[in-house]
Amino acid sequence: MDKIFSFICCGSVDDGKSTLIGRLLLDSGNVKIDQLQEAEKISKRNGSNRTELSLLSDGLLSEREQQITIDVAHRYFDYNNIRFHILDCPGHKQYTRNMVIAAAMTNTALLVVDCMGGIQEQTLKHIDICSLLRVQNLCICITKCDLLQGDLQDNPILKNLCKKIETLMKKYNFNYTIIPISSVSGYNIDKVFNQIYTYAQEVLETQNKKCILHIQAARLSKDTRFYYARETTHTSPEKGENYTLYPANIGVGISNVTGHGVFNIDSDIDVERGDCITNTPVLVHNILKQKTIWFNEPSEDMLLKHGTRIVKIKKYTDDLIETDDVIIFNDIDDIKENGFAVIIDNKTKRTIGCCVFIDNKRSNQQTTTHKNEDESKKQKLKSILASQGFSQADINKMIASIK
Amino acid sequence: MENALKNHLIELENESLELIREVCFTNDFDKIVVLYSIGKDSSVLLHLFQKAFYPFPIPVRFMHIDTGWKFKEMYTFREKISKDINLIVYKNPENLNPFTDGSRYTEIMKTEALKQAIEQYGFKIAFGGARRDEEKSRSKERMVSIRDKYHKWNPRNQNPEISPLWNTYYTEETELRVFPLSNWTELDIWEYIRQENINVVDLYFAKERNVVKTPSGMYIATQDKHKGEKRSVRFRTLGCYPLTGAVESEAKNVDDVIEELKTAKYTERITRVIDYDTEGSMEKKKKDGYF
Ligand SMILES: Nc1nc2c(ncn2[C@@H]2O[C@H](COP(=O)(O)OP(=O)(O)OP(=O)(O)O)[C@@H](O)[C@H]2O)c(=O)[nH]1
Ligand SMILES: [Mg+2]
Numbered sequence: 001m002d003k004i005f006s007f008i009c010c011g012s013v014d015d016g017k018s019t020l021i022g023r024l025l026l027d028s029g030n031v032k033i034d035q036l037q038e039a040e041k042i043s044k045r046n047g048s049n050r051t052e053l054s055l056l057s058d059g060l061l062s063e064r065e066q067q068i069t070i071d072v073a074h075r076y077f078d079y080n081n082i083r084f085h086i087l088d089c090p091g092h093k094q095y096t097r098n099m100v101i102a103a104a105m106t107n108t109a110l111l112v113v114d115c116m117g118g119i120q121e122q123t124l125k126h127i128d129i130c131s132l133l134r135v136q137n138l139c140i141c142i143t144k145c146d147l148l149q150g151d152l153q154d155n156p157i158l159k160n161l162c163k164k165i166e167t168l169m170k171k172y173n174f175n176y177t178i179i180p181i182s183s184v185s186g187y188n189i190d191k192v193f194n195q196i197y198t199y200a201q202e203v204l205e206t207q208n209k210k211c212i213l214h215i216q217a218a219r220l221s222k223d224t225r226f227y228y229a230r231e232t233t234h235t236s237p238e239k240g241e242n243y244t245l246y247p248a249n250i251g252v253g254i255s256n257v258t259g260h261g262v263f264n265i266d267s268d269i270d271v272e273r274g275d276c277i278t279n280t281p282v283l284v285h286n287i288l289k290q291k292t293i294w295f296n297e298p299s300e301d302m303l304l305k306h307g308t309r310i311v312k313i314k315k316y317t318d319d320l321i322e323t324d325d326v327i328i329f330n331d332i333d334d335i336k337e338n339g340f341a342v343i344i345d346n347k348t349k350r351t352i353g354c355c356v357f358i359d360n361k362r363s364n365q366q367t368t369t370h371k372n373e374d375e376s377k378k379q380k381l382k383s384i385l386a387s388q389g390f391s392q393a394d395i396n397k398m399i400a401s402i403k
Numbered sequence: 404m405e406n407a408l409k410n411h412l413i414e415l416e417n418e419s420l421e422l423i424r425e426v427c428f429t430n431d432f433d434k435i436v437v438l439y440s441i442g443k444d445s446s447v448l449l450h451l452f453q454k455a456f457y458p459f460p461i462p463v464r465f466m467h468i469d470t471g472w473k474f475k476e477m478y479t480f481r482e483k484i485s486k487d488i489n490l491i492v493y494k495n496p497e498n499l500n501p502f503t504d505g506s507r508y509t510e511i512m513k514t515e516a517l518k519q520a521i522e523q524y525g526f527k528i529a530f531g532g533a534r535r536d537e538e539k540s541r542s543k544e545r546m547v548s549i550r551d552k553y554h555k556w557n558p559r560n561q562n563p564e565i566s567p568l569w570n571t572y573y574t575e576e577t578e579l580r581v582f583p584l585s586n587w588t589e590l591d592i593w594e595y596i597r598q599e600n601i602n603v604v605d606l607y608f609a610k611e612r613n614v615v616k617t618p619s620g621m622y623i624a625t626q627d628k629h630k631g632e633k634r635s636v637r638f639r640t641l642g643c644y645p646l647t648g649a650v651e652s653e654a655k656n657v658d659d660v661i662e663e664l665k666t667a668k669y670t671e672r673i674t675r676v677i678d679y680d681t682e683g684s685m686e687k688k689k690k691d692g693y694f
Pocket of ligand 1: 011013015018019052054068090091092182184185
């Protein structure tokens with residue numbers, strides 16, 4: 001296997017998501033005998049005359065009893081040298097949040113629509129979420145086509161539904177295809193495989209060279225400082241490359257890479273957790289144009305986590321969030337992985353929202369606080385002092401006394 | 404193409420390292436423990452911890468919940484490993500017996516023992532080597548999973564988790580279980596063991612062993628209880644020897660194991676009585692506080 005490609009399966013409740021996932025797992029040879037036997041046993045007990053393939057994905061007891069998906073299931077299969085990571089989402093309205101989080105993590109979705117039921121309220125909701133979270137590729141599977149009578153080529157129900165979907169898609173920016181399928185009979189499942197394989201190749205080939213390192217920690221060993229970072233765009237730094245440190249906005253060079261996300265830089269600048277070292281333009285603001293999907297009611301006291309930074313939310317409206325310190329980010333349209341944040345209730349410490357950054361670059365507003373400039377001056381001073389041989393502790397003392 | 408060299412194991416490793424560091428660097432090291440079972444997943448987890456903090460030593464403690472009924476090879480292996488890490492060994496003083504105490508044995512010696520140890524040491528965060536592909540209720544698990552103050556799992560009361568923006572907070576009311584190997588499969592574990600040259604207990608490799616065949620599986624014969632027969636077997640998972648089934652196998656080394664797994668017809672879980680006794684048993688155990 002060369003690469004991992006993840007995609008979600010979404011759509012309205014009972015339209016056949018889990019069954020399709022079950023079929024994909026089965027047909028790619030990724031279901032073991034004991035798993036199949038168990039699904040057979042439960043199907044029989046539930047009075048079904050065929051093996052419910054959804055049972056291969058629905059793992060919780062309550063899911064099996066109610067025959068609905070409650071939480072995202074993570075499943076894996078290997079096909080043509082690519083590892084596929086599927087996130088099977090719940091369709092039920094009550095569990096939409098679990099679909100949101102899955103959509104944030106991928107570029108590609110299988111969207112299922114029941115051929116008889118057509119487009120439902122939840123189908124539209126999921127399409128909106130995919131659009132907001134910039135899921136680019138949509139493979140729309142019209143499911144349960146084994147229930148249609150006669151020749152599928154010019155079946156009026158199918159034709160009608162395809163037309164409706166095409167009209168709907170005009171409102172959006174997706175790269176989409178429509179495939180009528182049956183997970184029960186296996187009809188057109190090969191086309192689904194081919195389609196996701198094509199998407200996978202496209203997505204995996206357009207790997208970018210943009211490297212965004214969110215600093216997790218800095219540690220000092222003898223005279224050397226080691227930095228540990230999250231590689232937000234899954235691209236690693238290389239020795240000798242030149243980067244910029246934010247929010248200080250100072251150039252730094254990568255002097256050594258000692259492990260995944262572990263490196264040294266060629267300067268004595270004091271870099272700390274929450275800083276960002278990158279070779280691509282980023283935005284450094286504390287007033288953020290955004291859209292938030294709330295999982296719970298917003299509370300009085302909220303935190304925003306982005307990269308490795310956690311800042312306090314001072315004000316929020318539907319479009320703007322103001323925080324007590326800058327974050328280092330991109331618009332979701334520029335770099336998806338760096339284009340959203342989570343909102344955490346400071347009291348309960350629960351995740352209560354997903355915040356998507358939109359149009360911050362274009363709006364070109366003066367949003368950054370002065371803190372940022374001060375920070376930059378401070379850092380420059382620190383590196384001058386360091387080059388003159390002062391110890392880190394002395395430098396910190398001197399800087400503190402300036403204020 | 405340069406990218407072609409980068410295989411999916413590197414991606415999996417990256418995600419695990421980032422999670423390990425994110426949880427450890429945002430919390431007190433003293434509140435964190437890594438559950439270490441001496442099995443293959445634990446060996447990989449230990450290796451990842453070493454890599455995550457390199458060149459510094461691992462800053463957190465490891466803990467083995469012992470039952471007294473592990474394979475003797477596992478104790479030898481633990482002895483060796485304990486020189487490299489800060490290892491706590493905890494055993495529930497109740498000392499139940501798997502042969503005579505039935506399902507209470509697992510509950511008391513594993514689930515209860517884990518809860519006792521967590522309370523005794525005041526841990527709030529426990530890392531574990533569980534994988535989503537192991538078992539169906541685990542396929543629903545978060546990488547950072549919330550437990551209530553009684554250590555119980557409620558699948559409906561989890562954080563919406565956008566990996567890698569993991570929420571690493573606990574409160575007085577909650578504690579965390581963290582699973583860096585969530586997205587790894589059994590085959591990934593073995594390919595990584597090969598690539599990184601990681602040591603694992605010999606029981607994973609086929610050898611002539613004295614075993615007894617029973618309707619629920621094939622077990623190591625203990626001299627006093629059974630007369631066994633010699634067979635070439637290995638173990639896909641390791642636990643307490645009276646509850647861990649062997650599989651017939653000729654796989655004598657890591658390469659063989661990988662080849663064998665590529666065509667395996669059954670999941671590894673069928674060899675573990677604890678997961679397989681009734682439908683949903685792992686889910687129930689997790690709800691009770693098992694990891
Ligand atoms: N005839 C027929 N029935 C299907 C097909 N696919 C799914 N079904 C049935 O539709 C019902 C719902 O299927 P699921 O796969 O559980 O639906 P879902 O979309 O995962 O539902 P939620 O996850 O709860 O939103 C089940 O009874 C399936 O057997 C199909 O291709 N043909
Ligand atoms: Mg489902």
